[in-house]
Amino acid sequence: MLALLVALPWAARHRMPDPVATHWSGSKPDGSMSLTAAMLFPAGIWLVLVLGAVVARRFWGGQKPGLPGALLAGGGVLLTGAQASIVHANLDRSRWQDAAPMDAWVVAIIAGTGVAGLLAWLATRKPGAAAGAPPRSPVMTIPAGAQLVWLSRTSSPGLQVFAALLGLGSVGTALASATGLTGLSWSLLTLLTPTSLIVLACSSVQARVTANGLDVGFGPFGRPGRHWSLDDIASARAEERTPAQAGGWGYRMNGLGTTVMLRKGICLVVRTHRGAEFAVSVDDAERGAALLNSLTARAGTPAT
Template identity: 35%
Template sequence: MTAGWAALVAAALIAVPLALRDRLPDPIATHWGPSGAPDGSMPFTVSLLFQAGLWTLIAGASCASALVNAGMLRRRASRMALGALLGGGGMFFLGLQAITLSANLDAPGWWQAGHLGWGALLVPALLVLGGWLGALLGRPGPDDLPERGAISTRKVPLRPGQRAVWVSSARNNLLVTLGGSVLAAGVGLTVLALLGGDGTLWIPAAIMLLVGLVGVTFSSVRVQVTEEGVVLFYGPLRLPRKHIPITQVERAWSEELFPSNVGGWGIRGLPGAVTVMLRGGECLVVGYVSGGRFAVSIDDAENGAALLNTLVARVSTGPGAR
């Protein structure tokens, strides 16, 4: 299925421009400035080969990696990551080609190509939609979670009635810097749009503000384990937050995970198989009673898992045991 999708996207990236060749200028506009007007171009053949070649390289490397490392396909998180990469990437390239060809269609020259306008939002929307659908298609099937005997079952010794809390945090400084820079650029464009009355700046300003805000928010996380379960606080304002009730946890463990295992940086996967990847290495992994897992890259994950296992055992043997 993955190879078929990769081939289908590659065929579309080549066939559609060739079918419209007589209605496109040469060179064609390939870049648009903040005002929405074209400010860069490429020869038609170079543009066609660049998009098709880049997609073929990405899809081919992903498929080859899956074939070489067959074990990764036995893990739901890895299948979902591969599906998200190919689904989102394919839709991204198709959307990018669609708005590029639409703007250049029947234009006398590349400099007279149409403005992108709100159509520029189509590309990131297709990226998200394709990634979600690809991950959804990769979800069915077995999930090779570590066997109980293969993971640490260490618990924290607590006296009856004794309370304990574990707190840790992690931050990706590169993502913080990039997110902050994009957010600052978005604020600057917003100020220019307000002072100069240039309506063409609102679209790039809105995109930069959104991307920057998301980048800053999800570039750091604080994790807390208590008798109530696991709580994650995102960003400097500790918002939004995610709560995993203790009654939904079957077990927890520490595991070495890297971006290559889960499909990249940030929040990866769908509900039931999510990984918050801020840096490669030690991760706290929570196994759900209903199946599936949630992982977050965090320091001191082994002690967090040990306390969580202790609290889960206490709930399981207490008066209200499930």
């Protein structure tokens, strides 16, 4: 985000006046900044937002886990949208007073800020799985009438960074086209945008065991996902697996069955009555397997 805020006006510096228009009253520009200030001022605001997100995560992360993500996503869209609109309005103008009006840009920026903040809040509002050393028993005692739920999430920082870099390239290409710096490169956009979304969906996974069975969701929103009912599951166990055994990172299929491998170590492994196996590398897998075995036994399909 910081790179985009600085790079956009810098790349267009030879095609814009100095100073540049940065404030409008109605459709007429009525305020300006030097080109250097126009590059550094929004970058400074972004750094303040990052600091605010860190503080929010530190003091209110438990009560409002979605707040830091919403703050960064909404603020990032607002600042980059404003920066792109300033470049577009000043591009190929001899004086800042001749800058183009901003009416349509304002509506698009406000709408994009709201959507980005909402999506980020939805994606990050759930807290992570509780830490601690779980018992390794294959089953657990469920009190009569109790409804137990197990949830665990795992992510791959490397894949998340890769997805962010691809997304940065996609956004940068779109903004460069929107500001008039370059022509619209459909081939680059169609390559970067879907790839970044696919990598993002493969960079995190969440598993949930309830009385309805096992649900495994991918990406920050838990979509797409897979579901196994209790009638489908023959047994569940916790098993140590490595990327070499699974055939690599990500969603892998080999002789072991299907494995979602985001980190080496203990995986939750379920075996269906058809003999197929599905493994997912999530924390607290022992407890998830124990609860799943207990639920299948209570439903009349004892684990094997």
